[in-house]
Amino acid sequence: MYDYLIVGSGLYGSIFAHEAHKLGKKVKVIEKREHVGGNVYCEQIEGINVHKYGAHIFHTSDKAIWEYVNSFVEFNRYTNSPMALSKGKIYNLPFNMNTFNQLWGTITPQEAKAKISQQSAELSGKEPTNLEEQAISLIGRDIYETLIKEYTEKQWGRKCKDLPAFIIRRLPVRFSYDNNYFNDTYQGIPVGGYNKLINALLEGIEIETSVDYFDEREAWDALAEKIIYTGPIDRFFDYKFGALDYRSLRFETEVIDSDNYQGNAVVNYIDKKYDFTRIIEHKFFEFGTQAKTVITREYPKEYAKGDEYYYPVNDDKNMKIYKQYYELSKLKENIIFGGRLAEYKYYDMHQVIKSALHTFKSQVGAGDE
Ligand code: FDA
CATH class of the missing domain: 3.40.50.720 (NAD(P)-binding Rossmann-like Domain)
Known part of the structure; x- marks a missing residue:
């Protein structure tokens, strides 16, 4: 027993x-x-x-x-510092001073804050009725259109205008040049x-x-x-x-005959012309020096019976x-x-x-x- x-x-x-x-x-x-x-x-x-x-x-x-x-x-000592590819340009995530500099050329936190409040004023006074309005009210139109819109629409399979505002209650925004995705100590x-x-x-x-x-x-x-x-x-x-119900994902893994595919473990592909939302290049999690590299494309997927239970x-x-x-x-x-x-x-x-x-x-x- x-x-x-x-x-x-x-x-x-x-x-x-x-x-x-x-x-x-x-x-x-x-x-x-x-x-x-x-x-x-x-x-x-x-x-x-x-x-x-x-x-x-x-x-x-x-x-x-x-x-x-x-x-x-x-x-x-791996630190998660994802990148985002949007319309042929690369941006740092989470939204921080590097992202604002890449987008607007702003240098100081004051400049970046002024830019965001100027843009989010577009909706001032109006209670957001959908995800698009919510995102613009939080961070302004430029970031919404460059880094949020198409990615979110791929993830949910619906237009941001048709998604409820509560999906994004807050957006992590940092007014320092810190690309570390997590706020945790370890x-x-x-x-x-x-x-x-x-x-x-x-x-x-x-x-x-x-x-x-x-x-x-x-x-x-x-x-x-x-x-x-x-x-x-x-x-x-x-x-x-x-x-x-569960939210599922589909993974497609490929061995690439090169030692480096994208230069980072995690790259988000924002544009809707890519069916996938992210590419993971696994060797970067462990600072690998192997001759080849392995990547995984992540596709959003409606959960169907028999799928792995993810979220x-x-x-x-x-x-x-x-x-x-x-x-x-x-x-x-x-x-x-x-x-x-x-x-x-x-x-x-x-x-x-x-x-x-x-x-x-x-x-x-x-x-x-
Ligand atoms: P888990 O699902 O791992 O284990 C349950 C096990 O039970 C499975 O092996 C299953 O096969 C087995 N089982 C089920 N039914 C059975 C049966 N009838 N008979 C026998 N065996 C059975 N967390 C984090 O801290 N950082 C991160 O970056 C991520 N990233 C991440 C990405 C994705 C895509 C997902 C889905 C999740 C994460 N997580 C994460 C969360 C992390 O995966 C999670 O916290 C743990 O794996 C949970 O461990 P459990 O043991 O609860 O479940």
């Missing part, structure tokens, strides 16, 4: 498994995919760690979480890739991959005192209250459905529902780690730590 059967080997399942194993608990991990790691899994191509389920950049301001992950694997990528982190967490733990819990649910349930379920919550309850859609309709599942989940005393899919929550990596550690501690009681 296992103390814990862990369904899913993403960060949540792997952290929980590690902590339980460390305390001498009997643990088994089962995983539907052919590999462990969930969405942080990297596939090696041409000696490059390719982020197979989307670019993953670790960032946190939580010192304890940063020290925790660094105790398993060293992190490099940031980086595991040296040698995320698989190193997952493998270190799961060391010494019994694992079976290519196993779907639902294929033999009763047999698995009978094997363990407690189940840690990290799969989709609607699936757990046989979609009783309906299927939850939960936490709108009113879906949250109502989720709440019904959540109420049912509370009645399952020997099952813990954790992680992005089981909690239907957009967790970043540091948040999912914190949540798994917290739940584990509350399971065993603070005295056992």
Whole structure:
């Protein structure tokens, strides 16, 4: 009999498994995919760690979480500084003094602020009724038309004029020459890739991959005192209250016979003439010096049954459905529902780690730590 059967080997399942194993608990991990790691899994191509389920950049301001992950694997000094290509010109993101200089030639923060307020005045006094008006009221027409409009329309498959204003409540704007995308204190990528982190967490733990819990649910349930379920919550309850929506993506990966394709890990392609929204060049996450390079084009995609679950859609309709599942989940005393899919929550990596550690501690009681 296992103390814990862990369904899913993403960060949540792997952290929980590690902590339980460390305390001498009997643990088994089962995983539907052919590999462990969930969405942080990297596939090696041409000696490059390719982020197979989307670019993953670790960032946190939580010192304890940063020290925790660094105790398993060293992190490099990668700082996310995406670029945007629009109408043949390249711009820095997030919007900062470099972007304003590239767009208008402004030099000082005062000049940039004056330009933005002059442009956003176009809508002054009027409550924005759609995304276009909202963006112009926040940042002015030039930035909206150069760096927001076509990208957003590709992402949503609809005109900005037909999208609700609330989608962009705030826009990150910085009046310094700082291209660092995140505001967090700590940031980086595991040296040698995320698989190193997952493998270190799961060391010494019994694992079976290519196993779907639902294929033999009763047999698995009978094997363990407690189940840690990290799969989709609607699936757990046989979609009783309906299927939850997800936003999906399509990735197209290509090996390029050159050592450098775009000079940066992340480039957003704003113009609608490109069907994709971003190109990720994976070697830059780890300062790779390989002879070839691997790029991934990211295409927006409507979610269809059978697709990977990427982003939960936490709108009113879906949250109502989720709440019904959540109420049912509370009645399952020997099952813990954790992680992005089981909690239907957009967790970043540091948040999912914190949540798994917290739940584990509350399971065993603070005295056992
Ligand atoms: P995750 O989905 O990783 O793991 C769940 C596992 O359960 C999967 O391996 C699945 O196969 C398995 N499973 C499901 N059903 C099962 C069943 N029936 N039987 C057996 N196994 C089953 N975060 C961040 O901090 N920085 C970033 O840059 C990014 N970037 C990013 C890009 C994209 C495209 C996405 C979708 C997400 C990010 N994230 C991110 C978020 C990050 O991916 C996320 O926080 C963690 O991977 C969540 O880990 P979980 O363990 O909760 O889920």
